Amino acid sequence: MISEMVSVPADHVTLGGDLVVPDGARAVVLCAHGISDTRHGARSRAMAAELNGAGFATLALDLLSEREDRDDVLTAAGEQRFDVYRLGRRTVAGVDWLNIQPGVRSLPLVLLGAGSEAAAVLEAAAELPDLVLTAVTWGGRPDLATEALRRVRVPVLLIAGDRDPQAQKLTEDAAQHLGAPHAVQVVPGATHHFDEPEVVNRAVAMTVRWCDERLDAGRESP
Template sequence: MMPEISEMVSVPAGHVTLGGDFFVPAQARAMVLSAHGIDSSRHSTRTRSVAAELRAAGLGTLALDLLSEHEDRGDAVTAQQPFDVELLGRRVVAGADWLKIQPDSRALPIVLCGTGTEAAAVLQAAAELPDRVLSAVVWGGRPDLAGAALGRIQVPVLLIAGGRDPGVQRLTEDAAQQLGAPHSVRVVPEATRLFQEPGTLEQVVAMIKEWCDDRLSAR
């Protein structure tokens, strides 16, 4: 049995280096690459809680910042960086490429995951990685911002929306209609966009675990 891996890592992405938290449980079945740094933080209690639940289900995690430390300071030069979805998508691709060269994760299938603006970046990356990722999951985000990339995605996609945020739910359903790949739209009835209501984040995690189980069983 391989020992559990827990490391803070640096991931090269073009001209920048991205920070990440890399965890691989013993007997991991897959890796979940979760994108952060704009609408979510890899250091938040919520992010760490979700990652812990996924690891308990046998899923490794790479929580990856899509902004470098310099960009995250938000100076005038990089102020528009958070909204460059194509750039952020390339950085998700860099994270997936990094996982595929690490001895502890290279043999494991990858599921991309993101919320907020990061959701669009995840879908951009999924369109570029048809043979290197198992699936993509987005929740509480703006999948519509992925634009034309939606029609190029070939891997299965799970989209989760809050039932008390009709605007985002509508955008999520509109994005789903542009997908040619197998997909599912799930709604958490009591949730707003950030899934801060009691019990709603737990429902999201349960949906992600079920989705990953189904995709792994179908391989």
């Protein structure tokens, strides 16, 4: 197994990340994180650990630099957090970095984002149809990727919590704009931030099942 802290250059800043590659990994998941839940948060760590246990490599990547993270906490509007285009570019930078890493560059790639980063991974998926196997969002605001939704060509799984009706509606609204194959699934007991331990387990199980189906479909294609 490979497990290391990494630095990813993007937009003239350096982003922090944690790369974990279990033996025999069958795909790599870029887990995009932001100010609401950095890669050091409890949900982020649980998400990565569950995915690693299921045989997926993970790059847990903070889309804001440490300085930007501190500055954004001080702004009422959260300007960095909701700059979807910038966060999308930085997700693309994470993909570019993965594509030159010997241990993972040959693995199928999954993009996963929660919160504001849900829109960021959809932006990146729209830009990289030939590199991304699938994109997955957990709650958040996928609807913020307004223009990108129509351009996404890879399969998308949108996961919402049944105890967050507003986010569930926004997720369903976003799905209506997707031209690519997609599904909306609801996690029982999940609130806005998917903070509950059992919720993380359920959301990861949905994610793994979806990704395995995409991997199987790819193997069956001529």
